[in-house]
Amino acid sequence: MPHPLLPDLTSVAAATAAQQGFELADLQLHTHLRPMTVQVQIRRPGGVDVTLDDCAGLSGPMGDAIEASSLLTDAYVLEISSPGIGDLVQSDRDFQTFRGFPVEVTINEGDGPPQTLSGSLLDRSDNHLEINMKGRIKKIARSSISCVRLTSPTS
Structure with a gap:
């Protein structure tokens, strides 16, 4: 069951991130930790990478906004990060x-x-995706592809 403060905290974090030029990717509230932890994940519009300086620069305004909201009355740790790389391959x-x-x-x-x-990713054009399947090149129509996912070399 999600924490009752999560929607309000998410709203505060999304607005603060937007004011600083970011999008809120995710917010997690870990109340089982002492002190509790607020994890905020951000991304830049357009897929530009989020840097450590971006995270550090957002930490102050995000902390100020959370404090001003008076939603959290107990001590907490604020962590700002990017969501990292997922396993889905989507963008060019x-x-x-x-x-x-x-x-x-x-x-x-x-x-x-x-x-x-399964195979190694070779190329993608407007119409096809090519993978190497144990030395054989397989050309797949993009219109038939529902998902491309990274895997480990041993799976």
Whole structure:
């Protein structure tokens, strides 16, 4: 069950992040820790990387906004970070960055069940995705792809 203060804290954090040029990616409140911890994850619009300086620069305004809201009456630790890299490959930048990495491609063709193909990511064009499946190049129509996910080399 989510903490009752979570919606209000999320609203305060989202507004503060927006004022500083960021988007709120996630907010977690860990009340089981002593002192409790407020974890705020931010991202920049347009996919620009979040730096350590960005996190440090937002820490003061975010702390001030939380204090001004009077939502938290107990001591807390504020952590500002980026969400990091997920396992889904979605943007053009992701496909460039993870070229050669092992991926699983989920394909939905017609009425049958989804099919998953595994291989190394080679290339993506406007129409196709190419993966290397144990030395064989597989060209997959982008229109049939529902998901491209990074995997570990051993899975």
